[in-house]
Amino acid sequence: GEDVEQSLFLSVREGDSSVINCTYTDSSSTYLYWYKQEPGAGLQLLTYIFSNMDMKQDQRLTVLLNKKDKHLSLRIADTQTGDSAIYFCAEGPYGIGGHNKLIFGAGTRLAVHP
Amino acid sequence: NAGVTQTPKFRVLKTGQSMTLLCAQDMNHEYMYWYRQDPGMGLRLIHYSVGEGTTAKGEVPDGYNVSRLKKQNFLLGLESAAPSQTSVYFCASSLDSHGELFFGEGSRLTVL
Numbered sequence: 001g002e003d004v005e006q007s008l009f010l011s012v013r014e015g016d017s018s019v020i021n022c023t024y025t026d027s028s029s030t031y032l033y034w035y036k037q038e039p040g041a042g043l044q045l046l047t048y049i050f051s052n053m054d055m056k057q058d059q060r061l062t063v064l065l066n067k068k069d070k071h072l073s074l075r076i077a078d079t080q081t082g083d084s085a086i087y088f089c090a091e092g093p094y095g096i097g098g099h100n101k102l103i104f105g106a107g108t109r110l111a112v113h114p
Numbered sequence: 115n116a117g118v119t120q121t122p123k124f125r126v127l128k129t130g131q132s133m134t135l136l137c138a139q140d141m142n143h144e145y146m147y148w149y150r151q152d153p154g155m156g157l158r159l160i161h162y163s164v165g166e167g168t169t170a171k172g173e174v175p176d177g178y179n180v181s182r183l184k185k186q187n188f189l190l191g192l193e194s195a196a197p198s199q200t201s202v203y204f205c206a207s208s209l210d211s212h213g214e215l216f217f218g219e220g221s222r223l224t225v226l
Contacts, residue, residue, distance in 0.1 A: 042217030
């Protein structure tokens with residue numbers, strides 16, 4: 001079945017770049033997503049990439065997709081303390097009639113220190 | 115614009131008790147979902163609804179029931195709570211089958 005894996009923790013210094021990695025098993029997903037969860041809050045869509053794209057850039061965020069290796073990464077340039085959060089990788093949507101079922105990874109906790 | 119609102123935000127139950135989590139959205143979204151979030155695991159889909167009056171099972175539906183009597187509300191019920199249901203529950207909604215998921219702030223449930 002579908003599975004999404006990510007490392008659970010990443011610590012970076014403020015101002016450095018962060019790279020959060022994700023691997024997935026099912027190559028039939030249409031989109032791959034990055035969601036951000038700040039403390040005490042729900043998940044918010046950060047960015048997404050269509051499965052036929054290799055890269056997407058959005059201000060400080062760069063998403064890279066390697067379909068051959070089923071590897072997705074999120075790079076955050078000039079990481080700030082406000083970027084401290086849990087980042088979830090997700091793929092999908094699946095389901096009969098496309099009910100927007102997403103498969104989520106366990107989340108990577110990003111800690112930014114001075 | 116409130117978005118997705120969940121109540122209650124915290125609850126402690128004893129084994130065997132029942133309770134209902136309420137999710138309300140004001141975005142006129144058709145699709146609504148209940149997920150649970152457990153440490154070291156991704157979000158897992160419990161039940162979902164593709165419109166008023168419809169519900170369907172997700173990955174982990176056992177021990178839960180849902181109802182969608184009104185388009186804006188999606189209720190998650192636990193008839194007889196078990197310690198394995200200790201978790202953080204998230205409600206989400208989307209406009210359609212490919213749209214962005216909008217999440218509530220979560221409801222932390224502890225079953226003793």
